[in-house]
Ligand SMILES: [Ca+2]
């Protein structure tokens with residue numbers, strides 16, 4: 001196992017709570033806010049509005065997110081740029097008194113995306129990690145994922161969600 005694989009697997013600690021969250025997706029009568037946030041994210045990735053996220057949509061979303069994070073236009077994402085970016089989970093972590101745990105989770109996520117550990121996420125690292133996250137989320141291999149798949153199978157979503165889901 002290489003270092004990158006080891007780091008990727010390290011994010012698996014979030015899986016249990018992500019599964020608990022995912023179990024409510026699409027079944028809860030009253031949609032909890034973290035679930036709604038995740039569903040909103042999936043809907044924003046779903047450019048064709050057909051209710052599923054295809055590999056190309058996931059890749060394009062990652063590219064747009066990368067460019068929007070890269071405020072100094074260096075084509076790399078440093079720690080400050082990464083921490084300034086939020087998908088809507090930060091205030092949920094705050095509300096639940098988990099701000100510091102959430103900050104640690106973001107550090108863990110950054111370390112995974114920075115595959116070579118040089119302190120910045122390159123565009124190649126972002127593409128590679130995004131592809132891996134999609135492939136892992138697409139458990140049945142049909143080339144499409146939904147919010148539930150992302151909550152369970154995307155290490156980044158699973159990790160960030162684990163600190164806003166109580
Ligand atoms: Ca779609």
Ligand SMILES: [Ca+2]
Pocket residue numbers: 069070071072073074075076077078081
């Ligand atoms: Ca940058």
Ligand SMILES: [Ca+2]
Pocket residue numbers: 114115116117118119120121122125
């Ligand atoms: Ca790097």
